[in-house]
Amino acid sequence: MTDTPARPIARAPRGFADKRARDLAAERRILSAVSEVYERYGFEPFDTSAFEYADALGKFLPDADRPNEGVFALTDDDDQWMALRYDLTAPLARFAAQTWDTLPKPFRRYAYGPVWRDEKPGPGRYREFVQCDADTVGSARPEADAEVIAAAAEGLEAAGLPRGAYVLRINNRKLLNGLLATAGVADDRQKLAVLRAIDKLDRLGPEGVRLLLGEGRLDESGDFTKGAGLAPAAIDSVIAFTAVEAGRGDALDRLSNVVGGSEDGAAGVEELARIHQALTGMGLEADRALVDPSVVRGLEYYTGPVFEAELLLQTTDERGEAVRFGSVGGGGRYDDLVARFTGQAIPATGFSFGVSRLAAALRAAGRDAGAGARGPVVVIAFDEARMADYFAAAAELRAAGLPAEVYLGSSGMKAQMKYADRRLSPAAVILGEDELAAGAVTIKNLDLGRQLAGQVSDNREWREARPGQQTLPRAELVAAVRKIVEAAS
Amino acid sequence: MTDTPARPIARAPRGFADKRARDLAAERRILSAVSEVYERYGFEPFDTSAFEYADALGKFLPDADRPNEGVFALTDDDDQWMALRYDLTAPLARFAAQTWDTLPKPFRRYAYGPVWRDEKPGPGRYREFVQCDADTVGSARPEADAEVIAAAAEGLEAAGLPRGAYVLRINNRKLLNGLLATAGVADDRQKLAVLRAIDKLDRLGPEGVRLLLGEGRLDESGDFTKGAGLAPAAIDSVIAFTAVEAGRGDALDRLSNVVGGSEDGAAGVEELARIHQALTGMGLEADRALVDPSVVRGLEYYTGPVFEAELLLQTTDERGEAVRFGSVGGGGRYDDLVARFTGQAIPATGFSFGVSRLAAALRAAGRDAGAGARGPVVVIAFDEARMADYFAAAAELRAAGLPAEVYLGSSGMKAQMKYADRRLSPAAVILGEDELAAGAVTIKNLDLGRQLAGQVSDNREWREARPGQQTLPRAELVAAVRKIVEAAS
Numbered sequence: 001m002t003d004t005p006a007r008p009i010a011r012a013p014r015g016f017a018d019k020r021a022r023d024l025a026a027e028r029r030i031l032s033a034v035s036e037v038y039e040r041y042g043f044e045p046f047d048t049s050a051f052e053y054a055d056a057l058g059k060f061l062p063d064a065d066r067p068n069e070g071v072f073a074l075t076d077d078d079d080q081w082m083a084l085r086y087d088l089t090a091p092l093a094r095f096a097a098q099t100w101d102t103l104p105k106p107f108r109r110y111a112y113g114p115v116w117r118d119e120k121p122g123p124g125r126y127r128e129f130v131q132c133d134a135d136t137v138g139s140a141r142p143e144a145d146a147e148v149i150a151a152a153a154e155g156l157e158a159a160g161l162p163r164g165a166y167v168l169r170i171n172n173r174k175l176l177n178g179l180l181a182t183a184g185v186a187d188d189r190q191k192l193a194v195l196r197a198i199d200k201l202d203r204l205g206p207e208g209v210r211l212l213l214g215e216g217r218l219d220e221s222g223d224f225t226k227g228a229g230l231a232p233a234a235i236d237s238v239i240a241f242t243a244v245e246a247g248r249g250d251a252l253d254r255l256s257n258v259v260g261g262s263e264d265g266a267a268g269v270e271e272l273a274r275i276h277q278a279l280t281g282m283g284l285e286a287d288r289a290l291v292d293p294s295v296v297r298g299l300e301y302y303t304g305p306v307f308e309a310e311l312l313l314q315t316t317d318e319r320g321e322a323v324r325f326g327s328v329g330g331g332g333r334y335d336d337l338v339a340r341f342t343g344q345a346i347p348a349t350g351f352s353f354g355v356s357r358l359a360a361a362l363r364a365a366g367r368d369a370g371a372g373a374r375g376p377v378v379v380i381a382f383d384e385a386r387m388a389d390y391f392a393a394a395a396e397l398r399a400a401g402l403p404a405e406v407y408l409g410s411s412g413m414k415a416q417m418k419y420a421d422r423r424l425s426p427a428a429v430i431l432g433e434d435e436l437a438a439g440a441v442t443i444k445n446l447d448l449g450r451q452l453a454g455q456v457s458d459n460r461e462w463r464e465a466r467p468g469q470q471t472l473p474r475a476e477l478v479a480a481v482r483k484i485v486e487a488a489s
Numbered sequence: 490m491t492d493t494p495a496r497p498i499a500r501a502p503r504g505f506a507d508k509r510a511r512d513l514a515a516e517r518r519i520l521s522a523v524s525e526v527y528e529r530y531g532f533e534p535f536d537t538s539a540f541e542y543a544d545a546l547g548k549f550l551p552d553a554d555r556p557n558e559g560v561f562a563l564t565d566d567d568d569q570w571m572a573l574r575y576d577l578t579a580p581l582a583r584f585a586a587q588t589w590d591t592l593p594k595p596f597r598r599y600a601y602g603p604v605w606r607d608e609k610p611g612p613g614r615y616r617e618f619v620q621c622d623a624d625t626v627g628s629a630r631p632e633a634d635a636e637v638i639a640a641a642a643e644g645l646e647a648a649g650l651p652r653g654a655y656v657l658r659i660n661n662r663k664l665l666n667g668l669l670a671t672a673g674v675a676d677d678r679q680k681l682a683v684l685r686a687i688d689k690l691d692r693l694g695p696e697g698v699r700l701l702l703g704e705g706r707l708d709e710s711g712d713f714t715k716g717a718g719l720a721p722a723a724i725d726s727v728i729a730f731t732a733v734e735a736g737r738g739d740a741l742d743r744l745s746n747v748v749g750g751s752e753d754g755a756a757g758v759e760e761l762a763r764i765h766q767a768l769t770g771m772g773l774e775a776d777r778a779l780v781d782p783s784v785v786r787g788l789e790y791y792t793g794p795v796f797e798a799e800l801l802l803q804t805t806d807e808r809g810e811a812v813r814f815g816s817v818g819g820g821g822r823y824d825d826l827v828a829r830f831t832g833q834a835i836p837a838t839g840f841s842f843g844v845s846r847l848a849a850a851l852r853a854a855g856r857d858a859g860a861g862a863r864g865p866v867v868v869i870a871f872d873e874a875r876m877a878d879y880f881a882a883a884a885e886l887r888a889a890g891l892p893a894e895v896y897l898g899s900s901g902m903k904a905q906m907k908y909a910d911r912r913l914s915p916a917a918v919i920l921g922e923d924e925l926a927a928g929a930v931t932i933k934n935l936d937l938g939r940q941l942a943g944q945v946s947d948n949r950e951w952r953e954a955r956p957g958q959q960t961l962p963r964a965e966l967v968a969a970v971r972k973i974v975e976a977a978s
Contacts, residue, residue: 008544010586010830013571016538018584024534040887042865042894044912045513049505049617050539050573050603055497074563077607082502084539095507097499104911106898114539118566128538139897143876147897150884274876281880341499376531387632387763388770395639395771398529405531408628408636409595422593423533 015121016128026359026370027130031112033158034132038110041151043134046109048091050116054081056094058340072118084116088133089337089350096137096348097341106138112355126356133331135350137338142271145305145333145349146278152309152329152351153288159358160367161311166328169246169292170307172272173332175255176293178265179241183234192300193228198242199296206239213238246292248276248285255293271305297330306332309353315364328361329353374488375423376403377481380416380430389431393441393477397429400478402485404429420446427484435471442471443480447488504610505617515848515859516619520601522647523621527599530640532623535598537580539605543570545583547829561607573605577622578826578839585626585837586830595627601844615845622820624839626827631760634794634822634838635767641798641818641840642777648847649856650800655817658735658781659796661761662821664744665782667754668730672723681789682717687731688785695728702727735781737765737774744782760794786819795821798842804853817850818842863977864912865892866970869905869919878920882930882966886918889967891974893918909935915974918966931960932969936977 012018019027035045054073073083085091088111096107112132121127134151136144149168156166176198180191197212204212211217213235216227230238237258244254252273259265272291279289289307297306311325331351338346362369377397379390390406397404407416420428430442445468452468472480501507508516524534543562562572574580577600585596601621610616623640625633638657645655665687669680686701693701700706702724705716719727726747733743741762748754761780768778778796786795800814820840827835851858866886868879879895886893896905909917919931934957941957961969 007830007832008542008547010545010583011542012538012583012587013540013542013565013569014567016540018538019534019536021533021535024536028534040865040890040892042867042892042912044510044864045508045517046510047508047513049501049507049615050605051502051505051617053497053500053502056499058497072563074561076502078503080502094499094501098501104908108894116539126538128540136897140899141897143880143895144897146880147895154887277877278880281877282884283881341496343496375533376529378531388766391632391635391767391770392772398643401529403529403531405597406632406636408625408630408633410629419593423531 015119015126017126022370022373023356023359024370025373026362026368027355029369030159030355030358030362031130031132033160034155035110035112037155037158038134038151041108041134041147041154043108043110043136043151045111046092046095047111047113048085048088048095050084050114051082052085052091052094054083056341057083057086057090058093058337070118072116086117087115088113088131088352089135089334092133092135092137092350093334093337093348094341096346097338100138100338100342100344100346103138106136106144108134108136110134130355131352132355133350133352135348137348138346139349140335140347142274142305143278144347145271145307146275146282148331148349148351149275149289149307150279150282150284152307152331152353153284156309156328156353156358160362160369161328161358161365162367164287165313165365166309166311166361167287168289168307168309169295170272170275170289170305171291171293171295171297172268172305173302174264174268174271174304175259176238176241178259178262178268179237180234181264182259182262183230183237185230185234190228190230193226194230194238195296197228198238198294201242201294206243209242210235210239242294244293246290246294248280248290249273251291252276255291268304275305297332301334302332303335304333305349306330307351309351311361311364313365325361325364328358373424374403374485375420375425376405377485378416378420378423378425378428379404379406380413380428381407382413382432386431386436389436393429393431396478397481400482402478402481404481417444421450426488427481429477429481435474439474440471441474441477442469443477443484444469445484447484504608504615506615511859511862512845512848513859514862515851515857516844518858519648519844519847519851520619520621522649523644524599524601526644526647527623527640530597530623530636530643532597532599532625532640534600535581535584536600536602537574537577537584539573539603540571541574541580541583543572545830546572546575546579547582547826559607561605575606576604577602577620577841578624578823581622581624581626581839582823582826582837583830585835586827589627589827589831589833589835592627595625595633597623597625599623619844620841621844622839622841624837626837627835628838629824629836631763631794632767633836634760634796635764635771637820637838637840638764638778638796639768639771639773641796641820641842642773645798645817645842645847649851649858650817650847650854651856653776654802654854655798655800655850656776657778657796657798658784659761659764659778659794660780660782660784660786661757661794662791663753663757663760663793664748665727665730667748667751667757668726669723670753671748671751672719672726674719674723679717679719682715683719683727684785686717687727687783690731690783695732698731699724699728731783733782735779735783737769737779738762740780741765744780757793764794786821790823791821792824793822794838795819796840798840800850800853802854814850814853817847862913863892863974864909864914865894866916866918866974867905867909867912867914868893868895869902869917869921870896871902871921875920875925878925882918882920885967886970889971891967891970893970906933910939915977916970918970924960924963928963929960930963930966931958932966932973933958934973936973 071083071086197209212227213230214227218224241258256269295308297308308330309328315325317323333349335347379394394404394406428444448468560572560575686698701716702719703716707713730747745758784797786797797819798817804814806812822838824836868883883893883895917933937957
């Protein structure tokens with residue numbers, strides 16, 4: 001007996017998933033459609049690598065004992081900490097700071113690629129996922145926010161979301177800042193607690209939020225959440241603010257009444273007015289983008305306008321219960337990120353979405369971007385000595401643009417048909433002894449077989465009738481297969 | 490004075506590069522063209538995530554003190570070592586082992602994505618790069634190798650390499666194994682030394698290789714490389730083997746004479762003969778793929794046929810000296826990788842290329858896949874109050890499929906024109922006070938400007954003539970811009 005070493009177990013690490021053809025087809029269709037839109041808006045492709053120096057990633061993840069808790073980090077051989085990017089914005093800020101003097105300005109880029117988060121994995125919660133972002137760096141104009149919003153809306157539609165199935169909700173951090181300044185709240189932690197409370201409006205309703213804005217709230221399980229500690233008058237004005245009805249030009253007037261008295265509030269309404277005008281110029285009306293003061297979108301990161309893309313469809317969860325799908329992406333203005341490096345304030349704004357989340361939204365909307373993925377035509381292999389004939393047939397089909405392969409396993413006819421069926425092949429090509437001798441080819445329409453499989457009651461009769469199977473002159477192979485493929489699409 | 494924390498330095502980690510629009514356009518064009526070919530060959534898209542458990546990656550990188558020296562590794566919170574994939578084959582082997590019972594077999598997949606190597610970075614040597622692979626797992630047939638070779642050849646052509654600019658060279662590990670068995674060489678380390686020696690044939694010529702096959706070789710710098718220690722007769726037969734002229738059917742006869750006497754050698758020639766026949770069936774002749782016994786291609790990894798895609802063009806290096814570009818990709822049969830996990834031998838074969846290396850090969854062949862990348866039409870912004878008019882013009886152009894943006898910076902007309910020029914915009918759209926009042930638009934053809942810039946001697950005259958600038962009714966905007974864009978392409 002030899003001393004064999006232990007074999008490794010074949011499994012992907014926790015929280016990391018393999019992607020099969022259907023999901024990849026959906027992802028690529030989305031990215032290709034959105035890229036085309038973003039390029040039409042003047043955003044150029046720009047990518048960074050997976051790693052950044054940890055100090056360049058910043059502190060937008062929770063601080064903890066380890067450097068960069070929440071990210072995957074390691075030390076390089078020169079003892080510097082490197083970390084895998086957790087989003088596509090931090091690397092863009094680093095690049096902008098590094099190259100600002102020589103870049104054509106404003107710098108408009110889009111990017112897509114994996115990001116990594118070292119978080120506890122769970123069902124549907126992965127530690128690697130693909131994001132897609134569009135950003136404009138170097139423009140303080142609200143019109144830059146408007147263009148990002150318009151590109152996002154058009155991108156979602158190009159990916160397959162029907163108009164009316166989504167809306168972009170727009171808010172501005174400055175409105176609440178103005179409101180709180182008027183109410184005498186200046187403490188950043190208190191402001192953060194206010195944002196957190198508003199963010200729970202959907203779930204807790206105004207009365208629950210009112211408690212969180214004040215002393216705090218005891219939930220059903222008996223846990224107490226400490227509140228923001230606002231005075232009653234301040235609570236009233238925050239609630240009044242979030243209750244302002246969403247809209248476009250009309251909503252601006254309503255907001256102006258609530259927050260226009262403060263300098264920040266007036267500035268915020270003015271920015272939203274300019275976004276509104278630019279969106280109108282581009283033909284985006286309230287059915288696609290509207291101002292909604294209840295949007296919070298992240299916490300410390302944003303400095304001005306924020307936006308959230310929401311799926312409007314009611315969908316059902318695994319238990320068949322109606323659920324709101326909710327956010328499919330979002331963004332906003334982050335004027336402080338580049339200054340971290342250089343001290344020079346460089347305004348920036350962007351929109352980001354998770355590709356698999358959008359794919360799920362499209363499935364919920366009945367527009368699965370991965371549907372219709374087909375396998376190749378399979379040329380059945382009978383005889384070692386005639387392999388060159390099978391390859392010639394496959395090559396002919398490919399040359400005509402029809403995906404095709406010769407079966408390369410070692411199983412018999414029946415298993416080969418099953419293989420073709422599992423690959424979702426439109427057809428199988430049979431070049432048996434008889435066909436080859438007669439200069440003929442037999443083509444089995446597998447689409448038809450799949451259709452009929454559910455309908456025909458007498459299985460034996462069905463098999464003997466060989467539905468969708470035809471023997472033709474060999475020269476008609478390509479034309480006959482093309483007919484089957486085109487009938488299916 | 491406030492106590493400001495130190496600012497991080499804005500730079501990418503050593504050995505990692507940012508990618509700008511031109512390189513990304515080239516990369517995407519290559520991957521899209523090759524993906525289309527691979528799907529036509531029946532390979533389905535399949536991806537794994539960046540991480541694998543370190544033990545699953547195997548020992549195909551040099552062993553060292555740290556687990557997985559040469560890869561980026563870290564411990565997960567359950568103390569298991571995870572590592573970033575260093576190629577796309579090891580994760581495929583893990584997936585195949587994990588899911589073999591339920592996969593349609595053979596499993597044909599293609600993949601592309603970044604891989605990472607923790608190696609010393611240098612000029613042109615990066616620690617992250619994009620690979621693109623096609624593999625068939627579960628077929629021992631030489632025809633599976635042939636199909637991978639044919640798909641590779643067609644993929645290279647679809648990416649832009651002209652026929653005649655490349656060739657796929659095919660060898661078989663079994664030939665040399667047979668030869669060495671006949672010569673009485675059974676030691677694996679000695680075999681490896683022989684492979685290493687043959688791999689230097691290009692650089693050292695037959696006499697240099699002869700020394701490395703025997704006692705060893707002293708190079709010009711005085712360094713001595715220990716040889717494989719073969720006996721003189723064995724050295725003669727190895728040299729005779731590598732000197733067999735490359736070709737197709739004819740080369741098989743010549744090889745049979747040299748190695749056909751051994752069992753392994755005869756089996757290897759038989760496999761090559763079947764590859765030859767399948768390639769002929771698919772229409773691939775010796776101008777695209779030929780048998781060449783001097784190909785080594787990697788060391789421990791492969792078990793049978795190996796292949797290498799070589800660029801045939803003479804190119805020049807930075808000093809203008811003629812150089813052979815060499816390999817743009819390669820692959821072969823690796824029948825042992827899946828068995829590492831399960832003990833069950835699962836035959837597999839594949840081809841891999843580096844995308845930026847292929848992009849460089851295309852540039853060397855005068856077929857830069859990134860050439861022709863254009864910027865958007867730039868709508869000049871003059872007046873805050875008329876932004877909506879600029880956005881309406883940009884939206885019209887986009888709706889017609891013409892990339893366009895409104896300038897969103899804060900600079901004047903001259904800087905805006907320079908910006909458009911640096912973005913490689915085909916045209917600038919001017920909607921000044923006069924144009925807006927008259928229902929007109931002025932369009933500046935920037936392509937023409939770039940063309941003329943090199944030709945015109947009297948700069949003032951040229952500027953006054955305003956070449957390529959035309960004022961038209963506003964309704965003719967889209968048609969006029971389209972004409973300029975189409976003239977350029």
